[in-house]
Amino acid sequence: MLKLANHARTIYQWLLAPLMLVLIYISAMNLVTTFFLLEKYRHETIWSLEHLNREIESTIHESQLYLAKASTRNQLRFQYELLWSRLPVVQSSLHQDPNLSSVPGLELMVNEVFNRVQAMDGYFSSEEELDTARLIRWISELEHDRENLTNCLVNDISAGNGRYSRAAWQDLLISMVAVGLAILLFLIIVSHLIFVLLAEQKRQRRQIDKDSLTGLASRDFILEKLNAFCEKKTDFCIVFLDLNKFKSINDTYGHQAGDQVLTYVAQQFQASLGKMGTIGRIGGDEFIWLIPSIDQQKITAYYHQLTQSLSQPLQFNGKQLPISLSAGAVQASACQYVPSTVLEYGDVAMYWAKSLHQSTIVWYGEIRNPPPLPVTIN
Structure with missing residues (x-):
């Protein structure tokens, strides 16, 4: 029974090393996947928010032209629809990218823009004359939204030391720590196996070097x-x-x-x-x-x-x-x-x-x- 237990322990020890190699491979692949996913989310998020910002800016500009009688209602309506179509894409990015939750107020800001634009849908689709005061107030609100969105992009998302980047680095750090721990465990196991192997060789050498009956040199x-x-x-x-x-x-x-x-x-x-x-x-x-x-x-x-x-x-x-x-x-x-x-x-x-x-x-x-x-x- 003891001999069987020793064999089982030996097999277990020698299986640990390849198992740890598999763990290192999985951890490394997780690190690489995390890195590319974070980069993908970052580019998609920045692209979506920048496009939203540009659409807001274009809508403000088109509204100002309309007030100055330099643009038609159809042109303003077309620009409004472009802005409206951009918002679902941004909201989808917010839900896909887990690190955007680290940027305080971003989701609330986008939802406010969405509600603000949605509230104007009936206003732009009607055939009635557009209320100048309401349009001016809406332009002011959009300018405020654009300013907040620009600050968020510059300070929290695009900046290397922003909240978004810090959250992304935390995810990468967790993956790197996992790889490091797997490598450390692998090295410990390999060192232990080498120690066991050397100890066994030393024991066998002692058996060869010693006379079994007297304990003198063989x-x-x-x-x-x-x-x-x-x-x-x-x-x-x-x-x-x-x-x-x-x-x-x-x-x-x-x-x-x-x-x-x-x-x-x-x-x-x-x-x-x-x-x-x-x-x-x-x-x-x-x-x-x-x-x-x-x-x-x-x-x-x-x-x-x-x-x-x-x-x-x-x-x-x-x-x-x-x-x-x-x-x-x-x-x-x-x-x-x-x-x-x-x-x-x-x-x-x-x-x-x-x-x-x-x-x-x-x-x-x-x-x-x-x-x-x-x-x-x-």
């Missing part, structure tokens, strides 16, 4: 490090460590006892030798101590601390299991920094120490005419 890790030292021609030594009579412990007390011995010995290795180099298990009861130093006296002193810590038998199910080591060492410089030669000479030194039952480290350079023992590490 065979691959210790050999990789040895090869790196040889490539750089770093002065270093290796010490092969082998448990004496380990097979008899396994045969007599079982593999559980053998595993406990290996775990216990690994703990002592870390406590006594870990401060000076790296200890790795290369197989069975064999270990390598890789030391970035050629101070044999210091290495021997550390090894002596280890043998002292292992001098007391290990207690297992009421039985005492004596533990002892054989150790053979070699300096890499004596092998011309050839990894296979370093391993071969260290292995030979260790087997020589085992055959002599030595409790101290046997150095390859101290062996005269070493026997051709088999190499256990390639």
Whole structure:
């Protein structure tokens, strides 16, 4: 069940990134759409109001010409109908453009013009003589409307810092914030996924680098490090460590006892030798101590601390299991920094120490005419 939950969480995490990309795309498209819609509304609104303003101005001019006997009633009637036809277009623009509500009094102003023009419909359509006083009053009202409309166009709608522009920018800002948040969330999710991926790689690397039973460095890790030292021609030594009579412990007390011995010995290795180099298990009861130093006296002193810590038998199910080591060492410089030669000479030194039952480290350079023992590490 836990494994299934982990798989579900992994799938969920990896699906979040493409989902956030979709969200970014939708937010970006919304931003672009909002921008073009606002521009469309702005141009249509300005165009409609400017045309209305011009029609009002033309109607005022035609009315003044009529009063001056320079125009006919039919011409005035025609201009009135042009003004009347323009008003529904302006009212439609007011209803389509949501940002016009930010301009105070605009809708009321247009409605007043509409009512004023509508009230004159019967006056212009009748055959009676036009009332000069009423026409003059109507011209005055239209001039007042035109002045208000011009101020509204100049100060509130066309101006970059007007109320209409500020409302439009607020809409754009909301869309931009949505895009920014989507991008931020996407970056957070991608960063989290990268962190999870790196953590998983690190965990897998630790599993590769560590021996699963003892927690010491793995065979691959210790050999990789040895090869790196040889490539750089770093002065270093290796010490092969082998448990004496380990097979008899396994045969007599079982593999559980053998595993406990290996775990216990690994703990002592870390406590006594870990401060000076790296200890790795290369197989069975064999270990390598890789030391970035050629101070044999210091290495021997550390090894002596280890043998002292292992001098007391290990207690297992009421039985005492004596533990002892054989150790053979070699300096890499004596092998011309050839990894296979370093391993071969260290292995030979260790087997020589085992055959002599030595409790101290046997150095390859101290062996005269070493026997051709088999190499256990390639």
